[in-house]
Amino acid sequence: MPRNTLRSDVNGSRSVSRGEVSLLRPLKAAETVARTIVGEIQSKSLPPGTSLPSEATMLEQYGVSRESLREGLRLLEVQGMITIRRGPGGGPIVGSVDAAHLGRVSALFYNMAGATYEELFDAWVWAETELAERAARNPDGALRATRMEPFLQQHEHSEEGLGPYLEEHAGFHHAVATLAGNRVLSLSLETYGQIVTHHVAVLDDPRKLRAVLTDDHQHIAKAVVAGRCRRARELMENHLRGVVDYCRSRLAVPLNSPVEWL
Ligand SMILES: [Zn+2]
Structure with a gap:
């Protein structure tokens, strides 16, 4: 497929139709399996890191082909909802509802639409600003205080590496x-920062900004x-x-180049 096929301009006009995707179309066997697995994770409140049943057990449980089961698991893996450990003793493990996964999926769409880093940065500023105002408007004052408490003090920072800093x-x-x-807003609006963090983190070490950022x-x-x-x-x-x-x-x-994904 030529890359420009799905490109849309900044005003949102599209060069192609929306295609045949509908919420009402029948699900493929692999999608039904994926949905069932998600349903079980939710109904049993399985926390991230929990091992799911083996392939043999799932095949018996769901009565689908090995191919459909693997495709269903792969569908969830691509979206970060599970991870699959390969090799002996491996298997599917429950993932986390993390905006980083959603960001990775979104980045593919931005890339295909030709959306640029400049547009991503613009969206990021708007999103975080909106979230900050909403956070301050949260009616639960005790919750606001609890969630913000770790960030009210200036911390002593040692040079413990990029990973811990980015997490902080x-x-x-x-x-x-x-x-x-x-x-819905929290998850979707957090994705812009996740994409930027992922892309910029590999290019440079933002710890140089640390003092300014923690003060902010x-x-x-x-x-x-x-x-x-x-x-x-x-x-904000x-x-x-x-x-x-x-x-x-x-x-x-260049800032006007399309957002990369992966
Ligand atoms: Zn910040």
């Missing part, structure tokens, strides 16, 4: 998102705890603009 940074933005009081986070956290919506919004917008400037200057590809 993403942790603050995730905490803000969870206060937005709408899981502290001020935003205070505004959220105080329920000051406008202030939380303004502080300034913070994100700073982060975006940093990312822009370190992007290895």
Whole structure:
């Protein structure tokens, strides 16, 4: 398929129809299996990391072909809902409902639509700003205080590596998102940052920004705890603009190039 087939312009007009996808079409055997597995994970409240039954057990349980079962599992694996350990003693393991997985899937769509890094950065600033205002507006003051508490103090940072730093940074933005009081918004709006983090992290070491960022986070956290919506919004917008400037200057590809995926 030529890459431009699915390209849409910034105003959203499309060059192709939506195709034949419908919620009402019959499910393939593999999709039915995938849905059943998801249903079991939910009904049994299986936490991330839990091993699912072996292939032999599932084949017997679901009465489908090996091919359909594997395709169903692969469907879930691609979307991060399970991981599959290969080799002896391996098997499917419950994954997590993480915006990073959704971000990876979204990035493919952005790529195919020809959406650029500039558009991604723009969306990211808007999303985080919106989440910060909603977080400050959360009516549960005790919850706001609890979620923001870890970010109210200045921490001493040792040079413990990029991984822990990225987790710490993403942790603050995730905490803000969870206060937005709408899981659809939290999950979808968190994806922009996840994509940027993934792409920029491999290009440069953002720890150089650490002191500035944690200081920003502290001020935003205070505004959220105080329920000051406008202030939380303004502080988050300034913070994100700073982060975006940093990312822009370190992007290895032109800003107007399509968002990469994987
Ligand atoms: Zn931040």
